[in-house]
Amino acid sequence: MSKPIWVAAALAIVSMACAMRPASAQKLDATVLYRQNSDTDYNAVIPGWSSATDCAADPTDPGCSVLRPNAAPGEVFYNVVGTTLSLQLPDGRVAVLNCVNKFSSRANHIHSRSCGMPIVDHVQAEFNGHRAKLEWMFSLDSNKLESETYSVVAVLDKRDRQQVMLHIEDKP
Secondary structure (H helix, E strand, O other): OOHHHHHHHHHHHHHHHHHHHHHHOEEEEEEEEEEEEEEEEEEOOOOOOOOOOOOOOOOOOHHHOOOOOOOOOOOOOOEEEEEEEEEEOOOOOEEEEEEOOEEEEEOOEEEEEOOOOOOOOEEEEEEEOOEEEEEEEOOOOOOOEEEEEEEEEEEEOOOOHHHHHHHHHOOO
């Protein structure tokens, strides 16, 4: 086989792979369990997976040690900055998403844009690799969509509800 045929075959395979990639995205209806936003580091709160201490709201709380949180067995901690959402997926898993606020300097001052955060309870999430594009209704007449792209921090498996309740009751 000559060299041009190999090059043509390789280009065809790469083209097909690029064309099929968007088809692998998964669009799901999700419920927002928890929202946090801060321009400083904090430990994300994940209902059923971490303590209920909202370090973005009260960073002076003793349970908000950035370096070494006092984690109970089975607790999950993610140190993040920006906007963090915990989403309940239809299959029971919890997706932890984060978006870092955008800053850009122009002339002699800084412009910033906070990440869009849904204030509604239900969103559409399109997962594609390590990114999730969220869309939600934001007008009273429900015909205007807002969207933002988040990074996927983690997708946590479904927990047995009884185990979660025992875990919460064991806390002092």
